[in-house]
Amino acid sequence: QKEVEQNSGPLSVPEGAIASLNCTYSDRVSQSFFWYRQYSGKSPELIMSIYSNGDKEDGRFTAQLNKASQYVSLLIRDSQPSDSATYLCAAAMDSNYQLIWGAGTKLIIKP
Amino acid sequence: DAGVIQSPRHEVTEMGQEVTLRCKPISGHDYLFWYRQTMMRGLELLIYFNNNVPIDDSGMPEDRFSAKMPNASFSTLKIQPSEPRDSAVYFCASTQGANQPQHFGDGTRLSIL
Numbered sequence A: 001q002k003e004v005e006q007n008s009g010p011l012s013v014p015e016g017a018i019a020s021l022n023c024t025y026s027d028r029v030s031q032s033f034f035w036y037r038q039y040s041g042k043s044p045e046l047i048m049s050i051y052s053n054g055d056k057e058d059g060r061f062t063a064q065l066n067k068a069s070q071y072v073s074l075l076i077r078d079s080q081p082s083d084s085a086t087y088l089c090a091a092a093m094d095s096n097y098q099l100i101w102g103a104g105t106k107l108i109i110k111p
Numbered sequence B: 001d002a003g004v005i006q007s008p009r010h011e012v013t014e015m016g017q018e019v020t021l022r023c024k025p026i027s028g029h030d031y032l033f034w035y036r037q038t039m040m041r042g043l044e045l046l047i048y049f050n051n052n053v054p055i056d057d058s059g060m061p062e063d064r065f066s067a068k069m070p071n072a073s074f075s076t077l078k079i080q081p082s083e084p085r086d087s088a089v090y091f092c093a094s095t096q097g098a099n100q101p102q103h104f105g106d107g108t109r110l111s112i113l
Helices: none
Strands: A004-006 A011-014 A019-025 A030-038 A045-050 A054-058 A061-066 A071-076 A085-093 A099-101 A105-110 B005-007 B010-013 B019-024 B031-038 B042-050 B053-056 B065-071 B074-079 B088-095 B108-112
Touching (some): A004 A085, A011 A019, A019 A085, A019 A105, A030 A071, A045 A054, A045 A061, A045 A071, A071 A085, B005 B088, B010 B019, B019 B088, B019 B108, B031 B074, B042 B065, B042 B074, B053 B065, B074 B088
Parallel strands (some): A011 A105, B010 B108
Antiparallel strands (some): A004 A019, A019 A071, A030 A045, A030 A085, A054 A061, A061 A071, A085 A099, B005 B019, B031 B088, B042 B053, B088 B108
């Protein structure tokens, strides 16, 4: 069974700190990974894509991929209250056009 | 560039009525996906199309649900007859190809009374 797993949270982080969100997957042939942010009542919004092992940085966001250990993470530096949302991890499997979705981690940034 | 466009944004109707949700994908995106999201079950893939052809409809809950894509710029998801347990947010998403991110519309919030 192909699965993507995330801790549902909530994860509470003080403003200005680093928020670390983690995702593990069970299938070794996954090629691409995506992080989406979803505010309450809104649609998922793509914030990061990562395709190869290592780190990828975009502003305050860093995605990390470790295919040997089958995990992908998202770091948010200098967390702001506006980062409070649910973060969804998704993986593309076997060059398939579907994405396998995690259940999402609710992040709360406390002022 | 315009994103994925869904209509209506909200739909409230009585049990037994027919519901039709509409979606226009991003121009040039050959893949279109219909999802349903609830608190209990999260984001569920219902069906997806490639070049207007349904590829996988294994997520469609039952025969009351049907989806069509008559051309590259329009798709519908129909529920007939609707039931209260169909209440959810329905999203449409599109993508250019394999291993690419999907881009979501604003969703339709459906309430069946």
